[in-house]
Amino acid sequence: MMKDANNYEFEVNLNDKNHASTKAIELIGFNKKVLEFGCATGFISKILKDRGCAVTGIEIDKNAAKKAEEHCGRVIVGNLENLDFNKSLGDEKFDVIYFGDVLEHLKDPKRILLGIRNFLGKEGYLVISIPNIAHWSTRLELFNGNFDYQKIGILDDSHLRFFTKKSITNLLESCGYFIEAIDNVEQFDRTIINNILKMKGFNEIESYKIFLMLSQSGAEAYQYVIKAPACSEFKYIEKLSNEKISLEQEIKEKNINIAEKDKHIGELQNVVLEKDKQIQNLEHNLETTIADNNKRINDIYSSTSWKITSPLRYFHSKLTKR
Missing domain, CATH: 3.40.50.150 (Vaccinia Virus protein VP39)
Structure with missing residues (x-):
């Protein structure tokens, strides 16, 4: 209608x-x-x-x-x-x-x-x-x-x-x-x-x-x-050729973009690995420090001077409580 x-x-x-x-x-x-x-x-x-x-x-x-x-x-x-x-x-x-x-x-x-x-x-x-x-x-x-x-x-x-x-x-x-x-x-x-x-x-x-x-x-x-x-056949070929060039350029740009992102990902992965290494070193240092301190405490507890002064520490604690 x-x-x-x-x-x-x-x-x-x-x-x-x-x-x-x-x-x-x-x-x-x-x-x-x-x-x-x-x-x-x-x-x-x-x-x-x-x-x-x-x-x-x-x-x-x-x-x-x-x-x-x-x-x-x-x-x-x-x-x-x-x-x-x-x-x-x-x-x-x-x-x-x-x-x-x-x-x-x-x-x-x-x-x-x-x-x-x-x-x-x-x-x-x-x-x-x-x-x-x-x-x-x-x-x-x-x-x-x-x-x-x-x-x-x-x-x-x-x-x-x-x-x-x-x-x-x-x-x-x-x-x-x-x-x-x-x-x-x-x-x-x-x-x-x-x-x-x-x-x-x-x-x-x-x-x-x-x-x-x-x-x-x-x-x-x-x-x-x-x-x-x-x-016309010529125009159609020209059209397809232009489309091909356009697609190739688009692919090229996308590949460049992908390469840049891959590079950035690689850089971030390296940063993560470095941070992991730093964390491991800090954990190792902390464990070593704790072990050294524990050894020092044990050495103090087992020393002759600690045993001799034990009565004095006992009386001191009693006096302190008063």
């Missing part, structure tokens, strides 16, 4: 750097030839036009498409699921093809991604914004046994597909694209999470355990914004 395109119209604040539209517009850049899927009333197209871009829009809602014509050089009215791209676009090539929160509304996004690949120019790329189903808010709902659709948001009741960072990456790569850049719209407030957990009746220890679960990888991302060029 596709909602009225007017429901998705809003004013974009380019000063809000933590917003999907702002991030997408920055990735698209200036003076580009852009194909915008789901252009709605053209509120993004207008900004792109102001930045020197020539925009072709595709929109299912004919009323919204009519409004978008003011900002687009051309607007194609049609359903992406059954649109004949070759017939509609001919031999056109675009610098950027933009999907702004669109793929999650499609029954078969893979077919669309495969179908539009040939319409990218030589240096062309996709810009995609997409909700993250692994966001902490959804994890918390699942933890409580809920998966309820909503009017807007990640669980928008018109969403047919759900994606994580890994699954959208896999989808794009399976369609012949590679991820050149991926950014996320962060929405992660520990205070809000703790308040929600408190309202749901969890104690402090339970809340802490749940918070750790909710804050695992990817939980802070409400949406992902992606730049993905079409992947």
Whole structure:
């Protein structure tokens, strides 16, 4: 079910750097030839036009498409699921093809991604914004046994597909694209999470355990914004080569870190051995001192002078007691 395109119209604040539209517009850049899927009333197209871009829009809602014509050089009215791209676009090539929160509304996004690949120019790329189903808010709902659709948001009741960072990456790569850049719209407030957990009746220890679960990888991302060029064999080899170099560097750094820790452990072990040796020496010296003192006491007790003075010590003790 596709909602009225007017429901998705809003004013974009380019000063809000933590917003999907702002991030997408920055990735698209200036003076580009852009194909915008789901252009709605053209509120993004207008900004792109102001930045020197020539925009072709595709929109299912004919009323919204009519409004978008003011900002687009051309607007194609049609359903992406059954649109004949070759017939509609001919031999056109675009610098950027933009999907702004669109793929999650499609029954078969893979077919669309495969179908539009040939319409990218030589240096062309996709810009995609997409909700993250692994966001902490959804994890918390699942933890409580809920998966309820909503009017807007990640669980928008018109969403047919759900994606994580890994699954959208896999989808794009399976369609012949590679991820050149991926950014996320962060929405992660520990205070809000703790308040929600408190309202749901969890104690402090339970809340802490749940918070750790909710804050695992990817939980802070409400949406992902992606730049993905079409992947030629050369680019794919280059991508793998860069990944290999990056992994080798990471391994090297980890090995250096391990070596430093091993060295530190060795130094600490030497300190422990030295302390053990000092303790053993002190114990030996103490035992020797005790033995010497015991010998001296025994020598005194067995001496002639000690025996002769024994009566005097006896009378002295009697006098002292008085």
